[in-house]
Amino acid sequence: MLFSRAAFSTRVRGVVAVVAACASLAGCASTTDVVAADKPxxxxxxxxxxxxRMAWAWARAHEHAVSEARDYCERRGMQSSVTTETVSGVQAMAEHASSVKFECHPKF
Known part of the structure; x- marks a missing residue:
């Protein structure tokens, strides 16, 4: 099926609009570097x-923190164990944060 130039342009603009809308719902997420805590x-x-949405933003923050902890331990041939998690930003459309304290243990 062949599209005219105008129809193709309209179709591309529609796809771009859908992608932009999805990106605005997804928001942005960032992770800090892993740092040593108070206990060895x-x-x-x-x-x-x-x-x-609030639940999505918190879930993304939580998943990014837990994923970074898991990746950190796996790069050392170990598995992660989350000991505590602190969350902030419980209001809609606010920045949500998750801080995870974890340990690396040998894999069994």
Whole structure:
């Protein structure tokens, strides 16, 4: 099926609009570097997310922090164990954050 130039342009603009709308709902997320905590063998990492619905932003922040902890331990041939999590930003359309304290343990 062949499209005219005008029909193709309209179709492309529609696709771009859909992608832009999805991106605005997804928002942005960022993660800090993993740092050593107060207790030996314990580390912390934080993540934040903004945009979209409150539950989605918190879930993205939580998943990014937990994922970074898991990746950190896996790069060392170990598995992560989250000991505590602190969250902030419980209002709609606010930046949501998750700070995770974790340990790396040998894989069994």
């Amino acid at each position: 063998g314990t580390y912390t990492v934080a993540a934040s997310a903004a945009g979209g």
